[in-house]
Amino acid sequence: MFWTSYFLAVLAIALAWPVPILLSRAQWPARSPFTAMLLWQAIALAGGLSMIGAMLVYGLEPVGDNLLSGLRALGGMVFHNAPTTELGFWHIFALSAAALLTAHLVFTLLLTYYKIQRQRRRHRELLDLLASPSSDGPGTMVLNVDSPVAYCLPGGARSVTVLSDGLMAALEPDELRAVLIHENAHLSQRHHLLLWAFAAWRQALPWLPTTRLAQESVNSLIEMLADDVALKTESKATLIRAIAIVASGSPAAPAVRMAFGEPRLSDVDPSQPGATGGSGSAGTTASRVSRLLSPQPPLSEPLRAAVLACCVLLLAVPTALLLVPGLLG
Secondary structure, eight states, rough: OOOHHHHHHHHHHHHTTTTHHHHHHGGGGSSSSHHHHHHHHHHHHHHHHHHHHHHHHHHHHTTTHHHHHHHHHHHHHHHOOOOOSSOOOOHHHHHHHHHHHHHHHHHHHHHHHHHHHHHHHHHHHHHHHEEOOOOOTTTTEEESSSSSOEEEEGGGGOOOOEEEEHHHHHSSHHHHHHHHHHHHHHHHHHHHHHHHHHHHHHHHOTTTHHHHHHHHHHHHHHHHHHHHHTTTEEEEEEEEHHHHHHTTTSTTHHHHHHHHHBBBGGGTTTTOOBBBSSOHHHHHHHHHHHHHHSSSOOOOOOHHHHHHHHEEEEEEEEEEEESTTTOOO
């Protein structure tokens, strides 16, 4: 299994460094954000699988010809108190590193989820005290704040879209509809789950620059996906004006951010995400507006099919190498 572990290690390095950098600099994701989102997820999953798999395969090489047989042999050694003389120091070290990394990733994912839920509970309690229901529809609440503010707070049946008095006063009716549709798209498409996963990835591996690039790219892509939903009923000019007005409130609402525990995920530390949407970072806002002002055609069907094929291969190749004996010797 030596060549399998070597190949998985090279694949893990490629997916952890050059591939995400190249994708974050590419222009085509703005043309087909959903396809790009799938590719980012495939890169993250395949990278983690390859990283852990390379260490496991190397560690189990002396006792099995694939991952399953090696794990069975190792389990027999552990549960039957058999000698482990077949495993050298570096094999045991690799197995220990794989176990620790797996535990670290799972623990960070669960810890990030716990922090999200705790912050959302606090956020919702404060909304119950300081916000009032809106006449613009169920699940919408209004804050008595002069700055333009808009975001959504996921929570299943208790999900809400939050607007400020300042925003509602600044928007025309069609612009307000665009904002509501945009924020509701975040909830209906469950973008908060993607943000949770990539925030956990960055929290688990903060020393890896590509985790930051991945999180920033995903934040931008979900905003574009929500924009596309709003464009089905509202004009580009309307949406651009709404984006500009909401963005103008981002640096001007410190009181809101302090009171509600950093309500916009894109504005907070990834270990403390709470809500979804809002205007996002300045870079995200610029990308959204540029995309609307200079629209490009979506990727052609053959190109989208090629990207989707890459997603499938990214997940299938390391899985096959781990489970099928003798693929690389």
